[in-house]
Every structure is written in C-alpha cells, then in structure tokens.
Amino acid sequence: MNAMKKLIVSLKERSYPIFVGASIENTGALLAKENVTRGVLVVTNPTVKRHYFSKLSAGLTRAGYTVALCVLPEGEQYKRLAGIEKIYHAAVKAKLDRRSPIIALGGGVVGDMAGFAAATYLRGVPFVQVPTTLLAMVDASVGGKTGVDLKEGKNLVGAFYQPKAVLIDPSTLSTLPPRQLRNGMAEVIKYGIVKDRQFFRYLQSIAAQKRMPSRGEFETIIYRCCAIKAAVVRKDEREEKGVREILNFGHTFGHALETATGYRKYCHGEAVAIGMMLAAKLSGQMNLFHDTAAVEEMLRTFGLPVSGGKGIPGKKLVSIMLKDKKVRHGRLRIVLPLSLGRVTVKEVPENGVLAALAEEK
C-alpha cells in the first residue's frame, strides 16, 4: 500500500487538508488535530453503514469521541430537503454543539447532504468528509459545494461550505460495484480533458490494456484529481471568476439528462460522460476541437455511455439546461474542449445545442 499523502486546499482561514491513502480507522486520530468537541454525528446510508460504519466508529471511540448515527435512504432521488431535516433531528438528539463535527461517510449524495446540514445546523458546525465512492474521492468531497435537488432541477438548493478535512481511504473502493467505479472514472477523465494532457495520456496507457486501474494506480489518480481540484478551487472558491466553471465540463447537459430522467436512469458520471461527448461534438462542429475520437475511445474503454437522451425531445432538454445555475441572461454557457487538457467557456445559441442533440438521435 502507498503511504498516506497530504494535500492542502489553500483558502486562508478555510484551508483544509485532504489525506489520500488515509485509513478509516484513523479518522478519530486525524480529527484530534482539529478544534472540535467530543460528540460527532456520522451521516451515511444503509449500504455504506454495513461495510464501514463499525470501522469508523471504533476508531472514533478509541480516540475518545461519542458517536451518533444518522442513516439516510440510498439514492440520488433522496437527495432532497426531507433528508436534511432528518439530519437536523439526529443532530438535536445527539446534542451537537457548535463545535461538534458532522462526518459524511459515503458517496456524493451523502456528502452533499451532510455538508448542507453542517452548513446550516446552528448556522454551521464543523464538517468532515470520508468519501467512499471514486466519484466522491476525486470530486464531490473536495471544494465545498453542498446541497440537494428539487424536482425542478439538480442541486438547486445549497451552500458553499468547506469541510475541515477530507479523509480518503482508497481501500473502500474494493466493495464499490463496478458501475460505480466506472461512474467515478467519468469525472477522472474530465480532469484530464479540462486541465491535464499528461494525465489524459496516463489514463490512455491504462485504457490501452483494456482494464480498470489497479489499486496503486487509483491512489495516483485520486491524488492527481484532488490536486487539480484543489488548485482550481483555490483560485475561484465560489465559481465567480470563470475558473471553477471549467470543472462543469459535460455537466450542463449531464444535469439536464439526469433531471429529465428523474435521477433514476443514469448515474451522475454516466450523464456527465454523455454530456462531455456532446460538448466535444459541439466543439468539433464549431471547428474548435479535433480529438473527439480520443475522448470517445477513452469513455468507451472505461465502460461509459457516449450517447443518450433518446426519446427525450431536444427542446425539453434545452429548457432544463436554461434553468441551470450557470445560465446567465438566459444564454447557455457551455464548457467546450479546445484540445486534450484545455477548455474554454462559450455562450452557445440554443439552436446550436439543438442541432448537436438532433445528431445524437
């Protein structure tokens, strides 16, 4: 096993460490360095609880913490305000005070919800991320976006709220279903296309062997992705300066697809994979990008879908896209690749998107 590596997300007084290669049992010991009180609330879901709660809880207890538990129902369709209220009640019951941490143990759904509850309970309590899906390790657990979906659209309610620490134990990937591993690979590939050509080449070298990354390679991948995300977040914490926006590559369309299909048909990463392909094609049609084939090949090799949205009218998808948080003055802003490792953000007219969608079907 690789040694634990530490990265810092530098945000002045909100700076925090990401421990890549930490062990879940050590959470208590790592938490001891933070200025938090002894009562902690762990938020998780039934599957993750079954696999990892006793490990986490044993470590916390050993380090002197009193552990309370809140189990949320599993799945994106439950990333709703009702779940947040459930966390608040558990927090009251556990008698959390303003320095008692809420620990998210799980994937992005648990992390986004626990984070939003931590941001708002008593106007903010410390928050710690223990991500257990690849997607949450490389993306959702870092950067402080928290929140829930409304029936009208994804992530429409939330807060920027940075964790105090992110503890990544890659051994938890051993129980993750293959579909969820592929799901996380979509965000991994995204980082390559958006920011790091060399990393994209590294992924290609694994893809060439027609296999998923090994345990050691996953640690390298997670570290690289977290480093990229940390650098982007440092420059543009609240997505106001047009820097963080690039991480939404594939997401405007991906989110619309998730919304249109009731958050049931596609995992987040699958929808993003389809969205990245669409953006690549759109960029190709505008003669800005010439590596669509390499993107498609990479997505396919890691078992991700490259088209979708059949049977959903293009106009419906576009109208959902127009409700996206990133829309300005009613125009669609889309992240378009320019080359492998470089993207730009452009306002694309509705009919351009409709044409690209029509080609999909």
Ligand SMILES: NC(=O)c1ccc[n+]([C@@H]2O[C@H](COP(=O)([O-])OP(=O)(O)OC[C@H]3O[C@@H](n4cnc5c(N)ncnc54)[C@H](O)[C@@H]3O)[C@@H](O)[C@H]2O)c1
């Ligand atoms: N906050 C952010 O910056 C950010 C970034 C990307 C995605 N997200 C959000 O994250 C969510 C998607 O996260 P996700 O892909 O992790 O999905 P998820 O949280 O739904 O987890 C996927 C499935 O894996 C199971 N699981 C989790 N860890 C496991 C393990 N170690 N072993 C076995 N099963 C395990 C879960 O129970 C669940 O069924 C979306 O809601 C998305 O909007 C947020």
Ligand SMILES: [Zn+2]
């Ligand atoms: Zn995403």
